[in-house]
Amino acid sequence: MPVLMIGVLCAAVVLAIGIVIGHFGINNSSAPSWLNDVAKDVDESLIEKFLAEVDTIHIQENLRELTDVPHMATTPGDEKTVQTMLRRWQDADTGLDDAWREEYNVYLSFPDPNNPNKVTVANTVQHSIREREKAYTSDQDDPEVVQPYAAYSPAGHAKGKLVYANQGKPSDYEQLSQTLNLTGTIAITRYGGAGRGAKAINAAPYGVVGVLVYTDPLDINDGLMSDTNETYPHSWYMPPSGVERGSFNRDFGDLLTPYLAAKEETYRIPPENIVGIPPIPIQPIGFEDAYILICALGGDAAPSEWQGAFNCTYNYGGPGFKPTSDDVKMDIYNKEVIKNSANVMGVIRGSVEPDRYVIYGNHRDSWVHGAIDPSSGTSVMLEITRVLGRMVKQGIWRPRRSIIFGSWGAEEFGLIGSAEYTEQYFAKLSERTIAYINVDIAVFANATLRASAMPSLQNVIFKASKEVNAPGESSTSVYEAWKLHSNRTSPTHGVIPRLGYLTGAGSDYAAFVHYLGISSIDMSYTYDRVIKLLWCILILFIYNNLKTNARIYPAYHTAYDTFDYASKYIDPGFVSHQAVARTAGNILIRLADSLLLPFNCSDYAEILEDYLNTAVTLYQQQLEAHKISIGKCKTATDVFGDKITLSHLSLCVFILRPLKVRRINDQLMLLDRAFLDPLAFPDKYAFRHVIWTSSSAGKATFPGLADAFAQAESSGLDSDWDKVHYHLSVVSQAIEGAASTLADVI
Amino acid sequence: MPVLMIGVLCAAVVLAIGIVIGHFGINNSSAPSWLNDVAKDVDESLIEKFLAEVDTIHIQENLRELTDVPHMATTPGDEKTVQTMLRRWQDADTGLDDAWREEYNVYLSFPDPNNPNKVTVANTVQHSIREREKAYTSDQDDPEVVQPYAAYSPAGHAKGKLVYANQGKPSDYEQLSQTLNLTGTIAITRYGGAGRGAKAINAAPYGVVGVLVYTDPLDINDGLMSDTNETYPHSWYMPPSGVERGSFNRDFGDLLTPYLAAKEETYRIPPENIVGIPPIPIQPIGFEDAYILICALGGDAAPSEWQGAFNCTYNYGGPGFKPTSDDVKMDIYNKEVIKNSANVMGVIRGSVEPDRYVIYGNHRDSWVHGAIDPSSGTSVMLEITRVLGRMVKQGIWRPRRSIIFGSWGAEEFGLIGSAEYTEQYFAKLSERTIAYINVDIAVFANATLRASAMPSLQNVIFKASKEVNAPGESSTSVYEAWKLHSNRTSPTHGVIPRLGYLTGAGSDYAAFVHYLGISSIDMSYTYDRVIKLLWCILILFIYNNLKTNARIYPAYHTAYDTFDYASKYIDPGFVSHQAVARTAGNILIRLADSLLLPFNCSDYAEILEDYLNTAVTLYQQQLEAHKISIGKCKTATDVFGDKITLSHLSLCVFILRPLKVRRINDQLMLLDRAFLDPLAFPDKYAFRHVIWTSSSAGKATFPGLADAFAQAESSGLDSDWDKVHYHLSVVSQAIEGAASTLADVI
Incomplete structure (x- = not known):
């Protein structure tokens, strides 16, 4: 039925209703029953x-x-x-x-149940990392328990001398490489400090060919290790064979269909174009096995911040083990x-x-x-x-x-x-x-x-x-x-x-x-x-x-x-x-x-002001030195605070009128939408919210500005200071835009 | 006043109003007067x-x-x-x-009033292009009449032999370059066929150093040329000295502040990073001057499609003029x-x-x-x-x-x-x-x-x-x-x-x-x-x-x-x-x-179906040969048509309830928003609407698909066929998403 016909039909209905309303108005008849529903608040x-x-x-x-x-x-x-x-x-x-x-x-990405991933010490030691966690209850015996693995680690075979790379952060590999040539090595890292996949991504540029990752008892068990009386089932602590599985990709959502719902006919990018996944094999292991590997490592002692809970000194690696020249061998059979x-x-x-x-x-x-x-x-x-x-x-x-x-x-x-x-x-x-x-x-x-x-x-x-x-x-x-x-x-x-x-x-x-x-x-x-x-x-x-x-x-x-x-x-x-x-x-x-949405925009304003104040404290001096003014951001943040008051002062008198309540609720509902910029963070998949996007700078302020500032301060390049200015303009415009959605609607 | 306090105050007001409504409900009192306004339709x-x-x-x-x-x-x-x-x-x-x-x-971008742009024929001929249009009324004598110029043409001095390049399309320069070496030449082109700036952008790769553009009487005056009786003020036709000014940029909006409002403190890209503006000087001239230049050109006769209304043969150029070796010289003083x-x-x-x-x-x-x-x-x-x-x-x-x-x-x-x-x-x-x-x-x-x-x-x-x-x-x-x-x-x-x-x-x-x-x-x-x-x-x-x-x-x-x-x-x-x-x-x-917005979504569905049918006719065979199915796009388009009927059939009975009318109006208002994809056309500034974005393929169908198809068909590259599949998924998802906004809201 075309809308035109509906329109004609409706016109008749509306006319009739209009007459009824007129009648009500004149004759003092009852209000429509739906008014009760429309005006109802939370019970x-x-x-x-x-x-x-x-x-x-x-x-x-x-x-x-x-x-x-x-x-x-x-x-x-x-x-x-x-x-x-x-x-x-x-x-x-x-x-x-x-x-x-x-x-x-x-x-x-799954391991192959018929061909489990293997990590072995080749040559003399002949140690093999365990492939299943030890059973303490029948749960662990279930054949459907998946072998510990790193989802999206590539399959592959890697062999090399073991080195200890702490948490696998860029700074860890940098520091390690000043002592050792990492080419052809396998790095053992502990969970924490860097994202899972990052431990392999950060390693690859140094020529590392494979990465192991384990959970140090220092980081997970308050230092406890023994399953005779300390770990599960005796407590909540992780048993020595326990392994943290996980996904080792950086971006969220289906990796082959960025920004498209992954339906059968949807276009998929070639898997080789996926970014943010490990370029070299990586495998998680338990601290039971990590203990044997790390305590056997040769080379200089790693710094104190690198030491975990094991009762031995964590050395960098000779590379490799102390008395032998044994290699560690990884055979990873993950399948996508x-x-x-x-x-x-x-x-x-x-x-x-x-x-x-x-x-x-x-x-x-x-x-x-x-x-x-x-x-x-x-x-x-x-x-x-x-x-x-x-x-x-x-x-x-x-x-x-x-x-x-x-x-x-x-x-x-x-x-x-x-x-x-x-x-x-x-x-x-x-x-x-x-x-x-x-x-x-x-x-x-x-x-x-x-x-x-x-x-x-x-x-x-x-x-x-x-x-x-x-x-x-x-x-x-x-x-x-x-x-x-x-x-x-x-x-x-x-x-x-x-x-x-x-x-x-x-x-x-x-x-x-x-x-x-x-x-x-x-x-x-x-x-x-x-x-x-x-x-x-x-x-x-x-x-x-x-x-x-x-x-x-x-x-x-x-x-x-x-x-x-x-x-x-x-x-x-x-x-x-x-x-x-x-x-x-x-x-x-x-x-x-709730009749009126229980959103409090003043609390948003308070945090934006916090962010602004932090930015002023941390950055203003250097921004001015680069002829970048933070003034507009300040004005926008101030206006944001002001608009909230303006917008809601007139609320009470109108509370009953359904379209007025709806209007204010729409302002509240859509507030966060006003902070989106789909182009501001081209390197961060699906991150569009300029106030809450992830940041590596670790400052409680506007994330795009903070990251750009850290980069410019480090490089000193004019083009990087341009990016600081760009991000300041982006966040200022977003806050100004958000403020204008809170102001009187016209 | 914080929203919390307002909330408390309002709660009291709402309670009071609730009592009033309850009272009305029970005592059969009058409907609120605002109901009349809310239900009013167009008068x-x-x-x-x-x-x-x-x-x-x-x-x-x-x-x-x-x-x-x-x-x-x-x-x-x-x-x-x-x-x-x-x-x-x-x-x-x-x-x-x-x-x-x-x-x-x-x-x-403006010309310099103290230093007008000049185009001259150097050496023997000594012809200078006129700098002002001829006055027929006092209007043309106004000193504020800006000299004809090409906004965003770079300033610069170019000198070279003249060639005739028809409309300055890529194919025009390609064809011309098969006869002549264009390096160091100045091309004269006529308006039409390609965008203004494109005439210079297309020329630069061939080594052309400057471009002139004029309006041929064939294209604007139905062939008429004489200002003694044929052109304005005798008719609406352009006098011989008339020049079409214009902006020679490709993208819209302020060129220094893409996606940001151009306020004082806004970040501006370096002007050298602007894309889509002429890389070489370009200047528009009248056909009075173009006639002299073109009719003096040597070389082979240009093809019949290149001929305009002048009573001479349009030759390619020797390069340059027939009897002489005169250069054309451009002195452009535009300032940004x-x-x-x-x-x-x-x-x-x-x-x-x-x-x-x-x-x-x-x-x-x-x-x-x-x-x-x-x-x-x-x-x-x-x-x-x-x-x-x-x-x-x-x-x-x-x-x-x-x-x-x-x-x-x-x-x-x-x-x-x-x-x-x-x-x-x-x-x-x-x-x-x-x-x-x-x-x-x-x-x-x-x-x-x-x-x-x-x-x-x-x-x-x-x-x-x-x-x-x-x-x-x-x-x-x-x-x-x-x-x-x-x-x-x-x-x-x-x-x-x-x-x-x-x-x-x-x-x-x-x-x-x-x-x-x-x-x-x-x-x-x-x-x-x-x-x-x-x-x-x-x-x-x-x-x-x-x-x-x-x-x-x-x-x-x-x-x-x-x-x-x-x-x-x-x-x-x-x-x-x-x-x-x-x-x-x-x-x-x-x-x-209008109480109900006068939008007819069935008419939208009709055009989407037209677009789909054109795509099926033109592309389906080759898509299938590349294992790309158009099925999902077809389903999405069908569903779009179906949802319209579903959504509006139930309209009449609810027409009076303000929030129900608003709901349907929101569906109608936001329909076109559902077709936006801010990432689908990265090379086209601010083009996000996947149904109406510009297309160079010239087919009445989905523009992203049409352009990608033309490119893939021409190159045969697998990566280009991937882009075809991508654009088919983008438009399918957009139509499916739009359809879901028209369906019953929950």
Whole structure:
């Protein structure tokens, strides 16, 4: 039916309605019933009901079911979890309005089960690195446990003298090469300090032919090593044979289809054109084997910062071992393959503004059983959808806006499922998404909430976390515990919990934040890290929290990340899972139901001012010396702050008029979109948000400016100072543009 | 006041309002008065009033005032027009709600008034090209008439033998170089066939050191040449000394600040990094001088397609002249300078949806007096704002949506004012703009309307043009005259006027269409060109229209484009101006006031299907031979058509609910945004719309695909076939994405 005909029909209807309205106006008749819905705000009693119904046993049983077998992306175990998600979300009593699977054909990398990767010491020593982690429970015996490997490491055979290269940073290889000729060597590195793939990428220019990577007990086990009484199953620490698997690519999303959803007929770049993956073979190993290799190394002693927890001196390597001239030999048989990976999507339709989406997501795929990563998050998501789904099915609630749940596939290989989803639905998601909430690993530990988000969402996170009890507590809120563990002093709010920034690409929020510019939250319960001395004993006494210097929970990406491990050592009783489910669910309901979106732009302005002040302090002098003025950036940031006040002062009187509320909500929803520049960072795949893009300069200021400044300061080249000026103009224009979206609309 | 506090205050207000609503609901009280406004549709009687008030005398007097002096960008004459616009738009009785100037510091190129560009024949002949056009009225005597020149031609001195290079296309130089060694020569070319700057860019690789360009009487004057009785002031034809000035850059927007608004502190690229400007001096001359030069050339006769209207054979050149060895010498003194250029902006605030913009614009700057280009359009715009402004000031009308008027600066130098505006306000304009209407040259001639637009706007253009009488007619509409002169057969609508596509960057619509993806219209009254033989005599008899083969109206960019010229030869009585003002204003009011936006997406689907069918016909066989499937593109196009029906069928019943109307209008407004891809055309500045981007392949199908196909077919390289596949995926994903924005929102 052409729109023209519809137009004619509608004209008649409108005329009739016009008459009815006129009649109402004149005769003092009743207001249309939909006005009640349109003006409805969030229902606090419903949030209380939600909080009361979130249940630890359900979360525990979710986790048990999800971690029954290994569920690495695209394996039969992964398909089993797809079926679980669909069954739950399609349940007649507790399911969502609709749920379906959405598939992409994505480029993955696996070891060959028939031809395992091998690392051996050739000639005299004849040591072979173990190919499977040691079994302590039946979980590790599952034949579907994938051999530890480095996804996207090329297959190949490398042989050479071993050298120790610390964390495989550029500076590590640089320093090592001043002592040794690295050509033809194999470097052993420890996790940390540099990205996984970077350890091989940084090595190749020095002629290194292969790289090993292991987790030093110093970095993961607070120094402990013995599996007779110190490591899992005796504690949460990594057993000596444990190996962190991982994806060794730099960019996120399917590597063959940049900016295009990876469907069957989609154009794929030739694999040799992929950038950011290891150019030489790399293989992760356990510290049991690393101990033997490193303690046998000859050559000079490495510097003290390079030393780990082994009871021997870490030498650079002779190159190679002390008494022998044995080579280390790597035989890597990884295979790249295009496979079908599924997202599972579920929705609750909004009643008043179905065209506004709040998206909540987590990945579904793990490396092995993935009890913590990611199934803790999936268990939480399933509990949230159970409670919300039941309220919908019972007819006691329907959100004002639509809620979309995403159970992403193939995250472990580079956030692939979520990235492909954002590529496929770019326009629709950009135009309509209020916010994205990511809960990947829901619980690392049980000490405190950790949340990162755009500053405009700080307010709703605080609000929700104040209404949830800290795990196992009845009088302390998640908010209070958080503030105790990690805080800062805000000029407006005083001492408040410290909200992190989403500057990286550590989980599925990346495409939403950086590619789409959607206001996002990533949250979890986590460790006690930065205890101030004064509080230390008190907190230890009160909370008995796990305190550690581990990089991450020790079973991360190993075969020990199991239900047994999670329920014994990470969150006994699942009370931290419950606290996360309650907090995230509370935020979700507020974003979906609030008449006026609970965004606070003043908090955004505060951070922009912080960034500006840091830039002025660090850079202004040298900028002026290069005739670059920071004035416009300053003006833009000031105007941004001013516009917020202007824009919202006139709010109250208009609150009832639906199009006026919508107008203000649109300003809030689209604020982060105004910070996007698709051309500002040509070397960083899908990074477009000029405030939050990743930065290597390590300064709490505008990232493009910071990185350009570091480069110009180092090179001194005029062309590099031009880039500093360029990035200053980019960020100034973005802030000015964002400010103009907050101002009076005309 | 922080938003938190506002939130608390508002909560109280909302509660109170909630109680009031509850009360209304229960007690059957009156509907809120704003419901009337919200549900109001376009008022046809108001459109009739508008049409009746658009007046030829006002337009004539606008034009007289605007063309009083030359008003090239940033000159005192330009400032005078700025003041005119501000005075009109700030008028207490007929002005807008607000008007202001907005300035940019832009990179322009001018000749040196103290040191005019010179072209001479050295040695024996001693001919010098004239530096000013001959005066026939006092207008040409104005000292502010700028010497004819090629903006952005480098300054420099070139000397060499003259050769004739036809239109300066790549194939022209290629053909010429097969006969002659072009190294060190100066090429004379005629306008047409290639872009202005391209004539020099194409020449440089052959060693050509300078280029002249002129307008052949064949291309502009239907062959006529004599100013004793044939050319202006005896007719509309170009006098022998007339010279077409112009901008010789390829890309639009300020050349030093790509993607950044050109403010004082903005980063500027080094001028040597500008691409797309002439690498060698180029200068335009009149055909009076070209005649002397060309008819003196030696060498072989050029082919018949190269021959123009001169009564001599156009030879290639000896190189150089027949009997002598005289060189042609060019002394070009153009200077680049950064100057302040102003847009003048005016607004009428919307009553119901002030955050939705309909933008209407035209440039204000001319090359000389610019009576046709652009002041015909500005005169029309001022008449539209006078009539609308008066209705606003009288309190009898306020549009539902906001209307923004833009009087752009420095268009002649490369659409600079409008491009900088879209760069500065990118986010706001993308999010809120319903449509952009461009009326640059309002009247080229008085035969027929010519309109180009996104196909979704065809419907409203037809509707408006049916309600306006053709110039000087009382029973024939603009629509009917248009259909008579230029039509096509649509599968849905039968025989209808032919709407053009906005694939180029010929006027200020470019940034709106290509950079922002805003549904746009460009329109004017124009020549009678493509008369079918059967109708020819009849039409001549009835309409007595000007019929011509001229590339464009002959005074274009010359000192003869004056009020005298316009009022005598282009539109005596200003009836065509009036018809354009009525049609454009009618469209403007409908876009601003319609409850449901008057967009017809089925018409978009029809064109996409046309494009697809053309691609299948032209390419499918060879695509399949290269294992590239067009299937997904076909599916996407089909789905696009289907979604339209789905989306709008359910419209009528919901028409009254403001948020449902807004939802559908958002779908319509944002449709073109879904076709943007900022990375698909890296070599074309600011071209992002994958359906309408410029194409050199000359096929009525998807431009990226067409250009890639032409390249692959020519080179046969696998990497070029990869690009074909890439562009097919890009357009498929864009259409699929656009379709998903039209589907049910969740």
